[in-house]
Amino acid sequence: MPDLQQLYDAVVNGDYKAAHAITERALAEGADPLTLVNQYMVPAMDEVGRRFECSEYFVPELLISARAMKASLELIRPLLVARGDKPVGRVAIGTVKGDLHDIGKNLVASLLEGGGFEVIDLGVNVSPEKFIATIKESQANIVAMSALLTTTMPSMKTTIDALQQAGVRDQVKVLIGGAPITQKYADEIGADGYSESAVGAVALAKKAVAAPVA
Numbered sequence: 754m755p756d757l758q759q760l761y762d763a764v765v766n767g768d769y770k771a772a773h774a775i776t777e778r779a780l781a782e783g784a785d786p787l788t789l790v791n792q793y794m795v796p797a798m799d800e801v802g803r804r805f806e807c808s809e810y811f812v813p814e815l816l817i818s819a820r821a822m823k824a825s826l827e828l829i830r831p832l833l834v835a836r837g838d839k840p841v842g843r844v845a846i847g848t849v850k851g852d853l854h855d856i857g858k859n860l861v862a863s864l865l866e867g868g869g870f871e872v873i874d875l876g877v878n879v880s881p882e883k884f885i886a887t888i889k890e891s892q893a894n895i896v897a898m899s900a901l902l903t904t905t906m907p908s909m910k911t912t913i914d915a916l917q918q919a920g921v922r923d924q925v926k927v928l929i930g931g932a933p934i935t936q937k938y939a940d941e942i943g944a945d946g947y948s949e950s951a952v953g954a955v956a957l958a959k960k961a962v963a964a965p966v967a
């Protein structure tokens with residue numbers, strides 16, 4: 754088994770070739786994909802964020818670390834998805850308007866697929882109108898929103914209000930997440946659930962489909 758600290762270092766240093774190679778070897782040697790994500794890659798992105806905050810890193814460094822994370826996730830994602838069995842619900846997921854961060858959202862989407870959900874991934878910078886149109890077209894029963902910026906968190910409330918106005922709020926459970934989100938914020942804006950992790954998102958979604966939509 755490769756030294757997995759090297760995976761952490763590869764993401765922090767933005768070495769996507771090393772991130773890909775170490776992940777490939779670790780998986781071939783039986784490493785658990787979720788352990789790689791939760792114990793090495795997510796902490797590495799946290800360290801990248803810390804360095805950005807204290808001006809050791811700037812946007813280019815964020816981008817190359819994100820590329821390394823994605824190179825590794827490319828190998829991990831199919832394995833997370835393969836864990837699933839029959840569809841248990843349909844989720845429309847997206848990063849909210851104004852926000853381009855998609856690593857966490859993509860992880861949540863993969864684990865939801867792995868948890869047996871059909872996932873409609875709307876991508877990033879998703880407007881309330883897009884969420885509404887998707888609910889109407891697809892009969893999704895869960896809307897999952899991600900936001901990484903304090904400046905885009907209000908888009909979650911705007912979206913929930915727009916769902917209400919469009920008359921589709923009662924058809925869906927709304928789950929939210931992303932680094933700046935808290936349970937308190939979820940309660941304030943009338944979301945149905947919040948989790949700080951992608952694993953928690955699956956548990957929330959399962960609970961949401963088990964409970965009748967209001």
Ligand code: B12
Nearest residue numbers: 802853854855856857899902903929930931932950951954
């Ligand atoms: C990588 C990164 C970028 C990359 C994004 C690449 C990409 N394709 O995603 C780039 C370079 C593009 C970027 C740009 C910017 N970024 Co940036 N970025 C980051 C960084 C370092 C990591 C984010 C990440 O991927 N984390 C790893 C993932 C796995 O974690 P996560 O997203 O939180 O997701 C987990 C949970 O939150 C949860 N989750 C996520 N979504 C959901 C949804 C649901 C429904 C549920 C239940 C759970 C859930 O599950 C996930 C897995 O456990 C963070 C720092 C940090 N530690 O968060 C800054 C950070 C978010 N960025 C920041 C900033 C300021 C910016 C810019 C404004 C910089 C600039 N001056 O241009 C721009 C904004 C661009 C925009 N309009 O969106 C700040 C935000 C500060 C704030 N208070 O708002 C941060 C916190 C850095 C910092 N410490 O200052 N960034």
